[in-house]
Structure formats: C-alpha cells, structure tokens
Amino acid sequence: MKEPLRKPCQCIAVCGAKGGAGRTSLAVNLAVTLAKQHKDLKIGIWDADFQFGNVNMAMNLLSTLSIKEAVDAYEHLDRLLLSRYLLRHESGVRVLAAPPRPEYAELITLPLLDKVMGLLAEELDYLIIDTPAGFQETTLFFMERAASILMVTTPELNSLVNTKAMTQTLEVLGLKKQMKVVLNRAGIDSVLQPSQMADVLQANIDYTIPDQWGTASKAIDLGIPFTTVYAGTELSRAYLRLAEGLHTGVSERDARGSLLARMVSLWNRKVTV
Ligand SMILES: Nc1ncnc2c1ncn2[C@@H]1O[C@H](COP(=O)(O)OP(=O)(O)OP(=O)(O)O)[C@@H](O)[C@H]1O
Numbered sequence: 001m002k003e004p005l006r007k008p009c010q011c012i013a014v015c016g017a018k019g020g021a022g023r024t025s026l027a028v029n030l031a032v033t034l035a036k037q038h039k040d041l042k043i044g045i046w047d048a049d050f051q052f053g054n055v056n057m058a059m060n061l062l063s064t065l066s067i068k069e070a071v072d073a074y075e076h077l078d079r080l081l082l083s084r085y086l087l088r089h090e091s092g093v094r095v096l097a098a099p100p101r102p103e104y105a106e107l108i109t110l111p112l113l114d115k116v117m118g119l120l121a122e123e124l125d126y127l128i129i130d131t132p133a134g135f136q137e138t139t140l141f142f143m144e145r146a147a148s149i150l151m152v153t154t155p156e157l158n159s160l161v162n163t164k165a166m167t168q169t170l171e172v173l174g175l176k177k178q179m180k181v182v183l184n185r186a187g188i189d190s191v192l193q194p195s196q197m198a199d200v201l202q203a204n205i206d207y208t209i210p211d212q213w214g215t216a217s218k219a220i221d222l223g224i225p226f227t228t229v230y231a232g233t234e235l236s237r238a239y240l241r242l243a244e245g246l247h248t249g250v251s252e253r254d255a256r257g258s259l260l261a262r263m264v265s266l267w268n269r270k271v272t273v
C-alpha cells in the first residue's frame, strides 16, 4: 500500500556567533514543544556540535549511541540501520547524538553528512540541528540545506555585534532570507535599550525568549527540558510562539506587525465612520 503523502521534512538549523548564547537549550526545548503540539509528527534533533555536543545530557539520554555508529557503518548505512542509532526521549523526540569523544569529530565527512541528512529527512517531519558557535564547514553544510536558520543571540553588545557580522556573511552567501533572529535571555542587563538592539544588528528580531536563568540552567544540568516541567511560564510560552511561528511560517514579529496593522485599520475605520 502507498504511504500517504506527507510534507517534506523541515530542517531548522540553530546557529549563532557566540558560545553560550543558548543554542542547545533552544534546539531541545523547541523540539519538545513541537512534539507536544504535533503528536502526529516525527521530530528529531541532530547534535551537530561534533566535538562537544551535549544534547544527550540536556535530555538525560544515557545511551552511548551516537553518529560514531553511523561513521562505522557508512558503507551499508540505510534508514533502518540509522534509526537504531537514534536515541528516543520520553517526549517522542529522536536524537542523533554527537560522538562521545571530541577527536571522533575528525571522522565526520561531508559525504557522511549528506547520506545521514537524506535518511533523516525520509524519517522525520522536523529536523532540528544544534550547531557549534560560528561558521564551520559542517555548519555551512546545514545552513545551505535548512528551511530556517535560527540565529540565536543575547542582548549584550558584543553578542549583537558578532551576530551582525555573521548575518552579513549569510547575506553574502545568499542565505539571509532563511534567517530568523532569536533574542535569547531578553531582559538581562545590557547597555542597550531593547529598541536599539535591532539597530545594532541591522536586522529584525523575529522572536524573543525571556531570561530565566535559574530555571534554564537547572533544566540543562538535570537533563529535563524546561518546557516540560515549567509549562505555563513566560519561558514556555515564548517557546510555544516560536514553535507555532515556524510551523505556520508567521513569526512573532510578523504576528506583532499584523496585530498592529489590524489595530490601526480598526482605529481608522472608527475614525472615518
Ligand atoms: N532563556 C534563558 N534564560 C536563562 N538562561 C538561559 C536561557 N537559555 C539558555 N540559558 C542558559 O545559558 C547557558 C548556555 O546555554 P546553552 O548550553 O543552551 O548554550 P549554547 O549556545 O548551546 O552553548 P555552547 O556554546 O556551549 O554550545 C546554560 O546555562 C543555559 O541554561
């Protein structure tokens, strides 16, 4: 019997110019939120921080299975074999973990990435890729194939300046239209007013995730995504908006704009009646 037609896998690359901006927290919590919202869809995370990836720790997945198994099985790797190397989180999210030792990163070649990418795209509806900071050959590979590139930044001036530089490079590479800026830890002390941040970035801020340090760092250390334990908090609501925006293609900023536009048009109607 024919499988019912499904939408092609949506690949979302989580990137950023500075370490510690919150890419792993974002990848994990976005995946769990999507899995909760869309129980009929298969959601996966590929930990592409091949030297020091910690998605498995952030989700308390204790198995040592990782992409290293796919490296070893490269010649006869197929969809079924790869699916055995995926870790399964209680939310339903599948994880292709980073290798257990940093030196194994050397073994990960572009042809391997290409093969694994094709197989995961057949298996999943959403593939979220957690990348290391900055541009690396492997990160560029994912950026070029992603439907959305989430550029994660924080409100500090140097984080915004580095993000601007990375954004400009994306523009040169013809990848800027896929990019959405996520301002993580919004609300922490910064020399800039919120209204000045987009000016420094020379780009719009599409999504904002509030700072909730205690909750977020405890969650990552305990391996419990905060959107599971702290549902209903402002932080979880921000993730719902992000997941919804990516699913519908209408970002938080677009929604704000259209709300504003609606309010203005309602106001104009009231004035002219
Ligand atoms: N919204 C938030 N509010 C407060 N703290 C946060 C938030 N998001 C992430 N953090 C914290 O920031 C720290 C870095 O987060 P995370 O590991 O996700 O960043 P990263 O960009 O993946 O870092 P790395 O460069 O090491 O890969 C963690 O302690 C995490 O708990």
Ligand SMILES: [Mg+2]
Pocket: 023, 024, 025, 049, 054, 130
């Ligand atoms: Mg990380």
